[in-house]
Amino acid sequence: MANYTRIGTAALRQIPFDFKGNVSRILTAIERGLDAHINILLMPELALTGYGCEDNFSYQEFNQAAEAALNDVLAGYQALAHEREHADNMLIAMGMPVMFPGGQVYNTTAFISADGLHGFACKQYLARNGLHYEPRWFEAWPRGRVVNHPTFNVPFGDVVVNAGGLRIGVETCEDAWVANRPGRDLYHRNVDVLLNPSASHFAVGKNFIREQFIKEGSRAFGVVYAYANLAGTENGTSIFDGGSLIASEGKIVSRGDRFNVRDVVMNQTLVNVSANRVSRVISSETIDIDDTNVVDIELSLTLPNDAVLAARSNDRVDSAKDELPVFWDSLSGDDYAFTEICYALGNGLWDWTTRTHTDGYVVSLSGGADSALVAASVYVSHFVALEQLGVHDYLATLPKGLAAKIDAIAPGEDKIAWLKEKAMPKVLLCLYQGTDNSSETTFNAAKYLAEEIGATFHSWNIEPVVQQYHSLVNGLYPDRPLSWKTDDIAMQNIQARSRSPGVWMLANRENKLLIATSNLSESALGYATMDGDTSGVISVIAGINKTTIRKVNRWLEEVGLPLSVDGKSARHQLKEMHRVNVQQPTAELRPEEQTDEADLMPYVVCDFIMDCYLARQMWPKSILVELMLNGFDKDHDMRQLAAYVERWFRLFCRNPWKRYGTRAGFHIEQVSLDPKTFHRFPLLNNGFSEQLQQMWDYVEEVEG
Numbered sequence: 001m002a003n004y005t006r007i008g009t010a011a012l013r014q015i016p017f018d019f020k021g022n023v024s025r026i027l028t029a030i031e032r033g034l035d036a037h038i039n040i041l042l043m044p045e046l047a048l049t050g051y052g053c054e055d056n057f058s059y060q061e062f063n064q065a066a067e068a069a070l071n072d073v074l075a076g077y078q079a080l081a082h083e084r085e086h087a088d089n090m091l092i093a094m095g096m097p098v099m100f101p102g103g104q105v106y107n108t109t110a111f112i113s114a115d116g117l118h119g120f121a122c123k124q125y126l127a128r129n130g131l132h133y134e135p136r137w138f139e140a141w142p143r144g145r146v147v148n149h150p151t152f153n154v155p156f157g158d159v160v161v162n163a164g165g166l167r168i169g170v171e172t173c174e175d176a177w178v179a180n181r182p183g184r185d186l187y188h189r190n191v192d193v194l195l196n197p198s199a200s201h202f203a204v205g206k207n208f209i210r211e212q213f214i215k216e217g218s219r220a221f222g223v224v225y226a227y228a229n230l231a232g233t234e235n236g237t238s239i240f241d242g243g244s245l246i247a248s249e250g251k252i253v254s255r256g257d258r259f260n261v262r263d264v265v266m267n268q269t270l271v272n273v274s275a276n277r278v279s280r281v282i283s284s285e286t287i288d289i290d291d292t293n294v295v296d297i298e299l300s301l302t303l304p305n306d307a308v309l310a311a312r313s314n315d316r317v318d319s320a321k322d323e324l325p326v327f328w329d330s331l332s333g334d335d336y337a338f339t340e341i342c343y344a345l346g347n348g349l350w351d352w353t354t355r356t357h358t359d360g361y362v363v364s365l366s367g368g369a370d371s372a373l374v375a376a377s378v379y380v381s382h383f384v385a386l387e388q389l390g391v392h393d394y395l396a397t398l399p400k401g402l403a404a405k406i407d408a409i410a411p412g413e414d415k416i417a418w419l420k421e422k423a424m425p426k427v428l429l430c431l432y433q434g435t436d437n438s439s440e441t442t443f444n445a446a447k448y449l450a451e452e453i454g455a456t457f458h459s460w461n462i463e464p465v466v467q468q469y470h471s472l473v474n475g476l477y478p479d480r481p482l483s484w485k486t487d488d489i490a491m492q493n494i495q496a497r498s499r500s501p502g503v504w505m506l507a508n509r510e511n512k513l514l515i516a517t518s519n520l521s522e523s524a525l526g527y528a529t530m531d532g533d534t535s536g537v538i539s540v541i542a543g544i545n546k547t548t549i550r551k552v553n554r555w556l557e558e559v560g561l562p563l564s565v566d567g568k569s570a571r572h573q574l575k576e577m578h579r580v581n582v583q584q585p586t587a588e589l590r591p592e593e594q595t596d597e598a599d600l601m602p603y604v605v606c607d608f609i610m611d612c613y614l615a616r617q618m619w620p621k622s623i624l625v626e627l628m629l630n631g632f633d634k635d636h637d638m639r640q641l642a643a644y645v646e647r648w649f650r651l652f653c654r655n656p657w658k659r660y661g662t663r664a665g666f667h668i669e670q671v672s673l674d675p676k677t678f679h680r681f682p683l684l685n686n687g688f689s690e691q692l693q694q695m696w697d698y699v700e701e702v703e704g
């Protein structure tokens, strides 16, 4: 007889140290799960506290607060269960930190039913790569070991739960990313369901990797595999994209919404457990049964097939499913990646506004690619939130001060027209700050883009301020007046720096956050004026390279942001990006024409070198070889490419202090240059001189 079980997941927007709020969101998910007759409800990794609590994970008082919050969840669950008849058929798996009296802290999944707490499964492989530092706070749990937790008096460690014959095991996030994943051993422990509570930050393309190991886990281990992820921009820089995934018989059978700004996003589906067991029965591998460390729970989590049709027709089931918007299925390639990027930027900015309780943003808008994408992201952030929440909840979620400034929507008024005409002028202030080196082209690009997204647009001329500094400096050096011939960098930088105080003043006055506009390529090379255009609170596009920024801008103009309208996929284009997209990137800091690429190197070369160095961990000579192998030698000879590699490393090694001083940014690409979390690099170094010499020796060898 086939056994079915209803698996549910909850993506939760948890907030570090907001214990009450976190418990409340967990109870909302439980309530929705109960109403939908979910049998197994999975919550994300560290769902109780949030993932981004960093050094507080080691604090005793923090862990005591987590313990108290667990008790609140247990009490809340029991109260909800009391009101319902099906409550004895649900098991919850919820991520939380647990401290031992000796001070060791573990990253665990608590198994909870309406009867109380049954045990904890612990994470075995702590994430320590990229921006993860879990071993700093947590201990890894050894495979195959279970102890009794002295405070909770329940089994703790590498446990398998057996609920009425249905066996459930856990791989916690990183556990499933390593080669020796726990699922390998859980296979021998005959688990039917593998749960993966995750706190997996967004990075472009990462969702495909998740889908891969989830499908493969389901296929190879013969299990139903469920994956729940956190949502929201917890620590201000990592963006969690939610995106629940449920796989059965080696296929993804249900996907939850991603980048949704609602507090709780549910996904659930009915799966056939017996059908998954078949792949174990017919496997060529002999299963060496391991029946140790099993926690028996008296719960029936399965439905026989003669009861399943009645369960399917239960009209309350859909209350625990937030449908994935239709457009995701129709996307692929760059279209998918650019959609992810825009939704991620939007999510991040939404959280910065709603959690800082400020009145929106100020952007120094130049008409160039970087600040254009930053301004567009603020628009996307509100556009998406409005689509997902509707007008009422959109206004209710905004900080009160900001919401109070926005006129109500009139009956019959179009939602997007209202956003542009009534909301965006209060949300975003854009400022063009011309000098004698600015052009009509950039002014118009800034003005028309601001208009299209409904931002308030101001313009002023900072040339008099710049000239004032020239007079002050010339006063000190009457015999050596400033000139472009002798003082190129100083005369460029004073313009960028003169833009900073005024725009900060507007941010102060309007209670808005100033956004810095530096990108990943510029950060690598220090191609920005410190304390000038690096000014701001958060650097929205710091995690995106320039090549991608330009492509995203073109895509926003020509293809547009996908959204769901009445259950159909639609696009929202930003046509005025055209004026930005036709220009070559320029700093506009010199009197004669200036382009970034003439100052530096072509951005495609720069970004390829950066990828080789950061993602593939290569040094100069190997990078040169990769450039040649990847066809860059069609447009540039070997010496020219070697010169670009040399310039890249010289600038990279000269400017790590700038990376320490620039604003924190959203993590978007797989790699990042955030010196505090991602790429650690000595401030003082010898500029890779030996390695560059080795590269040139190689060029001589090849070229003669």
Ligand SMILES: Nc1ncnc2c1ncn2[C@@H]1O[C@H](COP(=O)(O)OP(=O)(O)OC[C@H]2O[C@@H]([n+]3cccc(C(=O)O)c3)[C@H](O)[C@@H]2O)[C@@H](O)[C@H]1O
Pocket: 489, 492, 493, 496, 522, 526, 527, 528, 529, 530, 533, 586, 587, 588, 589, 596, 599, 654, 655, 657
């Ligand atoms: N070897 C070394 N190692 C470490 N630090 C060194 C150094 N030499 C100078 N420094 C320090 O660095 C300072 C220079 O840094 P900083 O003042 O920031 O200026 P710097 O990095 O020299 O120049 C800024 C560059 O950014 C470009 N920029 C600016 C603004 C916008 C854009 C755009 O993309 O549109 C581009 C501009 O064209 C210029 O090439 C020096 O005054 C000195 O204090």
Ligand SMILES: Nc1ncnc2c1ncn2[C@@H]1O[C@H](COP(=O)(O)OP(=O)(O)OP(=O)(O)O)[C@@H](O)[C@H]1O
Pocket: 363, 364, 365, 366, 367, 368, 369, 370, 371, 372, 431, 432, 433, 434, 435, 438, 442, 499, 517, 533, 584, 585, 586, 587, 588, 596
């Ligand atoms: N005329 C200007 N008015 C307002 N802000 C400016 C102006 N020129 C430069 N800035 C600010 O300085 C930042 C750095 O300039 P930069 O040239 O690197 O970026 P961009 O102009 O946005 O893009 P691009 O480099 O593609 O032209 C801009 O993003 C913008 O915030």
Ligand SMILES: NC(=O)CC[C@H](N)C(=O)O
Pocket: 045, 126, 127, 132, 172, 173, 174, 175, 177, 198, 199, 200, 201
């Ligand atoms: N929390 C984790 O274990 C995160 C690590 C995992 N590799 C991810 O990024 O998804």
